[in-house]
Amino acid sequence: MARKRxxxxxxxxxxxxxxxxxxxxxxxxxxxxxxxxxxQARVRDAAARLGYRPNAVSVGLRKGSTSTLAxxxxxxxxxxxxxxxxxxxxxxxxxxxxxxxxxxTGGNVTLERQLLDAMVDRQVDGIILASMLTHGRSLxxxxxxxxxxxxxxxxxxxxxxxxxxxxELQAGRDAATALVSAGLTDIHLIGAGPGLRDVRTISTAAHxxxxxxxxxxxxxxxxxxxxRAINQWLPPEGFRAADAILASGTPEAIVCFNDxxxxxxxxxxxxxxxxxxxxxxVVSFDDSSIAAWMRPGLTTVALPHRxxxxxxxxxxxxxxxxxxAHPDEPGPTGVHLVPMPLxxxxxxxxxxxxx
Amino acid sequence: MARKRxxxxxxxxxxxxxxxxxxxxxxxxxxxxxxxxxxQARVRDAAARLGYRPNAVSVGLRKGSTSTLAxxxxxxxxxxxxxxxxxxxxxxxxxxxxxxxxxxTGGNVTLERQLLDAMVDRQVDGIILASMLTHGRSLxxxxxxxxxxxxxxxxxxxxxxxxxxxxELQAGRDAATALVSAGLTDIHLIGAGPGLRDVRTISTAAHxxxxxxxxxxxxxxxxxxxxRAINQWLPPEGFRAADAILASGTPEAIVCFNDxxxxxxxxxxxxxxxxxxxxxxVVSFDDSSIAAWMRPGLTTVALPHRxxxxxxxxxxxxxxxxxxAHPDEPGPTGVHLVPMPLxxxxxxxxxxxxx
DNA sequence: AGCGCGTGCTAGTTCGTTTTAGCACCGTGA
DNA sequence: TCACGGTGCTAAAACGAACTAGCACGCGCT
Numbered sequence: 090m091a092r093k094r095x096x097x098x099x100x101x102x103x104x105x106x107x108x109x110x111x112x113x114x115x116x117x118x119x120x121x122x123x124x125x126x127x128x129q130a131r132v133r134d135a136a137a138r139l140g141y142r143p144n145a146v147s148v149g150l151r152k153g154s155t156s157t158l159a160x161x162x163x164x165x166x167x168x169x170x171x172x173x174x175x176x177x178x179x180x181x182x183x184x185x186x187x188x189x190x191x192x193x194t195g196g197n198v199t200l201e202r203q204l205l206d207a208m209v210d211r212q213v214d215g216i217i218l219a220s221m222l223t224h225g226r227s228l229x230x231x232x233x234x235x236x237x238x239x240x241x242x243x244x245x246x247x248x249x250x251x252x253x254x255x256x257e258l259q260a261g262r263d264a265a266t267a268l269v270s271a272g273l274t275d276i277h278l279i280g281a282g283p284g285l286r287d288v289r290t291i292s293t294a295a296h297x298x299x300x301x302x303x304x305x306x307x308x309x310x311x312x313x314x315x316x317r318a319i320n321q322w323l324p325p326e327g328f329r330a331a332d333a334i335l336a337s338g339t340p341e342a343i344v345c346f347n348d349x350x351x352x353x354x355x356x357x358x359x360x361x362x363x364x365x366x367x368x369x370x371v372v373s374f375d376d377s378s379i380a381a382w383m384r385p386g387l388t389t390v391a392l393p394h395r396x397x398x399x400x401x402x403x404x405x406x407x408x409x410x411x412x413x414a415h416p417d418e419p420g421p422t423g424v425h426l427v428p429m430p431l432x433x434x435x436x437x438x439x440x441x442x443x444x
Numbered sequence: 445m446a447r448k449r450x451x452x453x454x455x456x457x458x459x460x461x462x463x464x465x466x467x468x469x470x471x472x473x474x475x476x477x478x479x480x481x482x483x484q485a486r487v488r489d490a491a492a493r494l495g496y497r498p499n500a501v502s503v504g505l506r507k508g509s510t511s512t513l514a515x516x517x518x519x520x521x522x523x524x525x526x527x528x529x530x531x532x533x534x535x536x537x538x539x540x541x542x543x544x545x546x547x548x549t550g551g552n553v554t555l556e557r558q559l560l561d562a563m564v565d566r567q568v569d570g571i572i573l574a575s576m577l578t579h580g581r582s583l584x585x586x587x588x589x590x591x592x593x594x595x596x597x598x599x600x601x602x603x604x605x606x607x608x609x610x611x612e613l614q615a616g617r618d619a620a621t622a623l624v625s626a627g628l629t630d631i632h633l634i635g636a637g638p639g640l641r642d643v644r645t646i647s648t649a650a651h652x653x654x655x656x657x658x659x660x661x662x663x664x665x666x667x668x669x670x671x672r673a674i675n676q677w678l679p680p681e682g683f684r685a686a687d688a689i690l691a692s693g694t695p696e697a698i699v700c701f702n703d704x705x706x707x708x709x710x711x712x713x714x715x716x717x718x719x720x721x722x723x724x725x726v727v728s729f730d731d732s733s734i735a736a737w738m739r740p741g742l743t744t745v746a747l748p749h750r751x752x753x754x755x756x757x758x759x760x761x762x763x764x765x766x767x768x769a770h771p772d773e774p775g776p777t778g779v780h781l782v783p784m785p786l787x788x789x790x791x792x793x794x795x796x797x798x799x
Numbered sequence: 800a801g802c803g804c805g806t807g808c809t810a811g812t813t814c815g816t817t818t819t820a821g822c823a824c825c826g827t828g829a
Numbered sequence: 830t831c832a833c834g835g836t837g838c839t840a841a842a843a844c845g846a847a848c849t850a851g852c853a854c855g856c857g858c859t
Contacts, residue, residue, distance in 0.1 A: 096815060107839045112817060123837055145565040146504045147815035150844050155501065157566070160546075172527035179548055188562055191515075191546040193534055207543055210500040211512070324737040349737065356739050359714070379734050382679040382704065384711050452846060462809045467847060478807055502845035505814050 095139045103135035104128070111136075115143070149212055154413075158182050158405060159208035161192045161201065162219035162240075170377070170394045171221055174240065177398025178217060185406045187214070201229060209235060215405040218242065219398075236408040236420065240401040243293050251404045252424045253397050257294045260390040260429035261301020264344055264372045267388065267431060269305060272440035273342040273370055275314050276306065279330045279354060280346020282316025289320035298346060298374060314340065322346055327353025335361055341440065345373040348380045351387055366438035376432050386434030397427050450494045458490035459483070466491075470498070504567055509768075513537050513760060514563035516547045516556065517574035517595075525732070525749045526576050529595065532753025533572060540761045542569070556584060564590060570760040573597065574753075591763040591775065595756040598648050606759045607779045608752050612649045615745040615784040616656020619699055619727045622743065622786060624660060627795035628697040628725055630669050631661065634685045634709060635701020637671025644675035650701060653729060657699060669695065677701055682708025690716055696795065697725040703732045706742055721793035731787050741789030752782050 101111040106128055113122045114132040135141075149155035160178055164171055175191060182189050190208055194201040208216060209231065216232065219240035228239075228248055239252040268276055281288045281295045285303060288295045306312055317330045327350035334340050335357060345351035351373040358365055365371055365385055373380065376391030408421050456466040461483055468477045469487040490496075504510035515533055519526055530546060537544050545563055549556040563571060564586065571587065574595035583594075583603055594607040623631055636643045636650045640658060643650045661667055672685045682705035689695050690712060700706035706728040713720055720726055720740055728735065731746030763776050 094815095098815075108816085109818080109839060109841090110837090113838095116817075118818095123835090125837065128838080142561065142565055144505075144567065144815055145562075146501060146510065146567045147844090148817080149501045150499075150505050150814090150846095151816050151818090153844075155566075172530075175527075175530075175546065176548060179546060183547075183559075188545050188547070188566060190543050191530065191534060192538075192543070193531060204538075206497065207500075210497055211510075211543060212499070212501045324739075328739075352737055379707075379737075382707055382734075384679075384683070449845095451844095463846080464809055464811090464848075465807090468808090471847075473848090478805090480807065483808080499845055502814090503847080505816090506845080506847050508814075 094144065095141045096144070097141070100132065100135045100139055100141045103139060104131040106132060115141075153212070154214050154409075155212045156187050157211065157213045158187050158189045158402065159192065159205075159213040159216045160189050160219065161194065161204055161208065161216065162221065163194050163196045163201075164221045170375075170392060171219075173394035174219060174398035174401075177395040177400075178240075178402040179398075181399040181402035182406070185402070187402075187406065189402075198229075205229060205231060215409045217401050217405055219401070236405060236412055238401045238405045238408065240397060247422070249419075249422055251401075251408065251421055253401045253404065253427060254424065255294075255392055255397065255429050256426040257297035257429070258301045259426075260374060261298035261303075262305050263301075263429070263431045264298070264374065264390050265302040265305035267372055267433070267437055268342045268344065268370060269309050269311070271342075271370065271437055273437075274311055274440075275341035276311065277334050277340045277343045278302070278313045278316035278346075279319070279327060279334075279343055280322055280350050281318050283313040284316070287316060287318040289318040290322070294374075295346060302344060319346075319350070322350050324349050324353035324356070326350060328357045330354070331357035335363075339363060340369055342370040342372070342437070345371060348373050348375045348377045348387060348389055351389070352379060352383065355383055355387075366436050370437040372437060374429075380432070381434070383436075385436055388432065388434045388436045390429050390431050393427055393429060400425060400427055449499065450496045451499070452496070455487065455490045455494055455496045458494060459486040461487060470496075508567065509569050509764075510567045511542050512566065512568045513542050513544045513757065514547065514560075514568040514571045515544050515574065516549065516559055516563065516571065517576065518549050518551045518556075519576045525730075525747060526574075528749035529574060529753035529756075532750040532755075533595075533757040534753075536754040536757035537761070540757070542757075542761065544757075553584075560584060560586060570764045572756050572760055574756070591760060591767055593756045593760045593763065595752060602777070604774075604777055606756075606763065606776055608756045608759065608782060609779065610649075610747055610752065610784050611781040612652035612784070613656045614781075615729060616653035616658075617660050618656075618784070618786045619653070619729065619745050620657040620660035622727055622788070622792060623697045623699070623725060624664050624666070626697075626725065626792050628792075629666055629795075630696035631666065632689050632695045632698045633657070633668045633671035633701075634674070634682060634689075634698055635677055635705050636673050638668040639671070642671060642673040644673040645677070649729075653701060674701075674705070677705050679704050679708035679711070682706060683712045685709070686712035690718075694718060695724055697727070697792070700726060700728040703728050703730045703735045703742060703744055706744070707734060707738065710738055710742075721791050725792040727792060729784075735787070736789070738791075740791055743787065743789045743791045745784050745786050747784060748782055755780060755782055 097111055098108050101108045110124060111132050113119050114124055114129045115136060119129045160175060179189050192204040194204060215236040217238050217240050220242045228244060237250050239248060241254060243254055281299045319326045331354040343354055345354055351371055354371060358369055373387055373389040376389045380387040380389045411420055452466050453463050456463045465479060466487050468474050469479055469484045470491060474484045515530060517526060534544050547559040549559060570591040572593050572595050575597045583599060592605050594603060596609060598609055636654045674681045686709040698709055700709055706726055709726060713724055728742055728744040731744045735742040735744045766775055
């Protein structure tokens with residue numbers, strides 16, 4: 090086993106030309122360099138016959154670029170979401186001819202440093218630094234010597250490189266609009282609120298979602314009927330919060346700050362024999378896999394992780410190519426907001442008597 | 445920006461020795477090669493001062509090995525599970541000094557070929573070929589020239605390389621035992637069964653789980669009270685199947701072939717005003733994230749994806765090192781069953797009057 | 800004085816490719 | 830007859846590290 094790889098030298102020998110000739114031909118510069126059609130044909134033929142494939146490591150050494158990206162995140166698998174991001178990035182990278190190294194730091198800064206170093210040692214052409222937490226953090230050093238993109242990380246101040254984040258503000262607006270345009274006015278918030286400062290998580294998502302919601306409500310002369318700031322957005326918390334609301338009457342609508350909270354909210358509502366959406370409407374955020382499985386289907390504003398990953402990889406490759414073409418110019422930058430689409434399912438019902 | 449990387453030559457110049465001397469010292473063969481302590485100190489000092497890091501690409505070219513693994517799967521993100529596998533593999537790889545390329549084929553054979561080729565072109569030291577479907581499939585060619593491990597793939601016949609799969613047979617036994625030892629005898633199957641041939645999916649998991657269940661039941665003189673083979677294991681199917689069972693009486697216990705089915709089953713039971721586990725006990729497979737969030741917590745046999753990924757990476761590195769040490773010997777092989785632990789939560793109640 | 804030997808280091812080749820500079824040949828026009 | 834220009838190719842130098850073979854030097858011994 091382990092048939093040795095075919096090298097360019099072998100192809101050249103088989104075609105009876107010099108190595109440099111073979112290289113020229115196979116890299117498409119043959120005609121350009123006035124290699125006769127006959128010789129070119131011989132080389133191509135030999136390459137095909139021997140099943141020649143260029144050794145990417147050697148090319149990487151010679152050219153200094155490896156057609157390789159690094160994807161470093163703090164958590165690959167803690168959520169299905171991270172997987173989607175990676176998938177999006179890998180697909181986009183592949184379409185552009187790049188392979189991707191995936192690394193995971195678990196939030197450990199030392200590990201992040203080591204990983205980044207290991208990636209740079211392997212001459213990656215660019216780096217995607219991703220987080221699952223969308224919170225402000227400081228940027229590791231060394232990201233200025235290699236093209237890089239920040240994914241799902243909102244940095245304080247201008248990082249000087251492209252940043253890809255979901256448009257949480259608009260998502261908040263859309264969730265509130267879905268309720269308001271159904272004629273619902275008695276709206277309760279679970280996860281954050283009722284005021285703009287009532288946020289218990291480090292996530293900036295919470296702030297932005299809340300801001301968007303409040304913006305739309307006040308534009309319609311409304312305010313949240315209640316709100317609970319919660320730091321752990323998990324089903325039991327959702328259950329407790331909803332139960333407390335239900336104890337003092339049936340609300341028209343509940344906004345959950347994520348689908349796990351919504352799951353608990355469903356349980357609380359249904360365990361009281363009430364119906365979603367006939368008695369109370371629910372809207373949420375994330376569109377995690379459970380959202381579609383819940384009964385009735387949960388209307389939720391999706392986090393488009395796949396698209397974000399793809400976007401990041403595309404921006405990174407753009408940056409790499411820009412760098413190659415104009416090594417002195419500063420390179421692309423800016424915050425790229427990815428729209429969060431509203432997935433309308435069956436958890437919102439228009440208020441009878443209104444349209 | 446983009447400060448050039450420090451090369452060994454620069455370190456050597458700074459330490460006033462030859463490049464070869466610097467190489468020897470930094471690779472630990474200094475004393476071995478009788479380089480004076482003084483010179484060694486100068487080299488190490490210079491390396492530290494300049495922040496020297498060896499260029500992994502160059503080393504890869506020279507040594508032929510790149511400290512890099514490939515993880516190729518048919519679906520990275522279709523389930524949270526795949527992410528866990530990758531995470532396990534990446535962690536184990538990192539602990540052994542390897543970085544990992546992740547690729548995803550979407551089940552497309554052409555793409556798989558291309559990806560595998562691209563990986564081999566980059567001189568990966570080994571390949572993990574993973575699937576999310578645990579079904580028999582044919583092995584791509586070329587896996588014999590590079591160390592490889594199959595992850596979550598059961599191949600027909602001996603692939604000649606290590607294979608890592610979950611122990612579904614024992615999982616089936618454990619699920620059934622959990623019910624039987626609680627004194628439950630009226631046991632209904634949702635997903636497959638009641639007979640050994642009543643399986644509608646291409647997954648071998650279904651067969652093995654069923655086999656394990658039937659084995660334990662018959663060892664106790666029991667047989668399934670009913671069984672429905674289903675090809676799509678999703679909540680609505682679970683709901684329908686459970687509803688049909690409930691229409692003709694209240695069952696003692698239901699085995700769901702995965703957690704999504706169980707989610708539908710919960711909905712069906714609870715919408716009839718019945719209680720889990722007081723009226724009916726439920727056990728399931730997978731331990732997906734929803735299992736812990738359901739009310740009551742779902743007792744389920746976990747698919748240890750993280751452990752499987754870790755195991756695969758460890759076996760692969762073992763194979764690589766074996767290959768390096770004994771290039772002629774055949775290398776490790778065999779099927780490695782990873783135990784599926786039973787996660788006991790609150791969906792099983794012992795039958796009153798029994799122990 | 801000459802030989803052998805241990806010590807401490809280095810020159811030079813290799814890995815597989817890209818790329819630049821330029822060689823050898825031929826026909827042509829002066 | 831010779832410079833000149835075009836044609837078709839190749840030699841050789843990178844890229845950065847690893848590693849083999851072996852050089853120079855000084856010391857002790859005969």
